[in-house]
Amino acid sequence: VEINQAVKLFSKYLKTKKLKFTWERKTILEGIIKRRDHFTSDELILHFERNGVDRISRATVYRSLKLLEEAGIVNSFHLNDVFKVFEVISSEHDHMICYKCGKIIEFFDHRIEKILNEISKKKGFKAISHSINISGLCEECQNKKA
Amino acid sequence: VEINQAVKLFSKYLKTKKLKFTWERKTILEGIIKRRDHFTSDELILHFERNGVDRISRATVYRSLKLLEEAGIVNSFHLNDVFKVFEVISSEHDHMICYKCGKIIEFFDHRIEKILNEISKKKGFKAISHSINISGLCEECQNKKA
DNA sequence: CTGGGTGCAAAGACTTTGCATACTT
DNA sequence: AAGTATGCAAAGTCTTTGCACCCAG
Numbered sequence A, B: 001v002e003i004n005q006a007v008k009l010f011s012k013y014l015k016t017k018k019l020k021f022t023w024e025r026k027t028i029l030e031g032i033i034k035r036r037d038h039f040t041s042d043e044l045i046l047h048f049e050r051n052g053v054d055r056i057s058r059a060t061v062y063r064s065l066k067l068l069e070e071a072g073i074v075n076s077f078h079l080n081d082v083f084k085v086f087e088v089i090s091s092e093h094d095h096m097i098c099y100k101c102g103k104i105i106e107f108f109d110h111r112i113e114k115i116l117n118e119i120s121k122k123k124g125f126k127a128i129s130h131s132i133n134i135s136g137l138c139e140e141c142q143n144k145k146a
Numbered sequence C: 001c002t003g004g005g006t007g008c009a010a011a012g013a014c015t016t017t018g019c020a021t022a023c024t025t
Numbered sequence D: 001a002a003g004t005a006t007g008c009a010a011a012g013t014c015t016t017t018g019c020a021c022c023c024a025g
Helices: A003-016 A023-035 A041-050 A058-070 A110-122 A139-145 B003-016 B023-035 B041-050 B058-070 B110-122 B139-145
Strands: A074-079 A083-088 A094-098 A104-107 A126-137 B074-079 B083-088 B094-098 B104-107 B126-137
Touching: A003 A023, A003 A058, A023 A041, A023 A058, A023 A083, A041 A058, A041 A083, A058 A074, A074 A094, A074 A126, A074 B074, A110 A126, A110 B110, A110 B126, A126 B110, B003 B023, B003 B058, B023 B041, B023 B058, B023 B083, B041 B058, B041 B083, B058 B074, B074 B094, B074 B126, B110 B126
Parallel strands: A094 A126, B094 B126
Antiparallel strands: A074 A083, A094 A104, A126 B126, B074 B083, B094 B104
16 A cells, blocks of 8 residues: 555545544554554554654544544454454455464455355345454464474 | 353363362353353343342453353454454354344354365464454344335 | 452553644645 | 644543452362
8 A cells, every 4th residue: 555545545534524634644644554564553652652753642543543444544353352453454355363473464265255245145144344363373383383 | 052061061171270160150151151142241240230149240250251261161252343242152153243233143154164274274374263253234234224 | 178269449451532722724 | 713633631441450358179
């Protein structure tokens, strides 16, 4: 996801809601896009707290993350029933999570998509979205054991 | 899941850990098995608070739920990124969640299991468990709209 | 008996909110 | 200039923990 594209998206969303595209919101969006991987609210907050110059308050980060989710730019889900992690929405995909090191591996398989749609229909359920999380051990952590 | 069976399982687990099968733990286990559907920690606590006679403290409920999870009798997962819900483990299955009324529909499809295993292998990932959550509208809530 | 268990209240972790000030448009 | 946004600190929500007393084994 390119920064310019995301900025456009977000500023467009804010306009429609008559909200303002402040320096803080822009900084947070850029910070997220630059990271590119998964992050918790706390990691993001710490990042801004460390770079003292760019100090942004916890409250603003929380408020902005909520906005970014509403705008469809960011996605969040629960990892291991412990951490809530965010990610920039790029393309549909699901996750494997190593319970040892926390690494997240993304994957996508269209056969599963098909089957899930089929099952939903069968149950009269109108599916909007879904998430698949596989918990286990990544390759590295398997080898560490030996 | 039968109560007697669950009681046996739990008491066995407790013994191996040199823990005690108290009246509170038994009451909580029975309360859970009787419900049979999904519940949040708060719903369970409220249940016990209402039935004043059987008053059990929040702390004990939390502590017991953790034990029951460790014992492999109960399972928990995040619903809609808001509620953490528990369920008695009976057979492997996944969930559809109506975002309007909160109803949970269970499903299982062995084709998906197969594909997930295949994908894990391809990525060198050792899968232990997985969860699939489909979010959308249940049949009832779709018709309400009309 | 003895070590783990319970209830209570206090403390934690994380998030939201009220309010005065500051900034975008 | 008008009205939203921010920062701060206080308040919420949910869960965990310390401690004195209690109970199962």
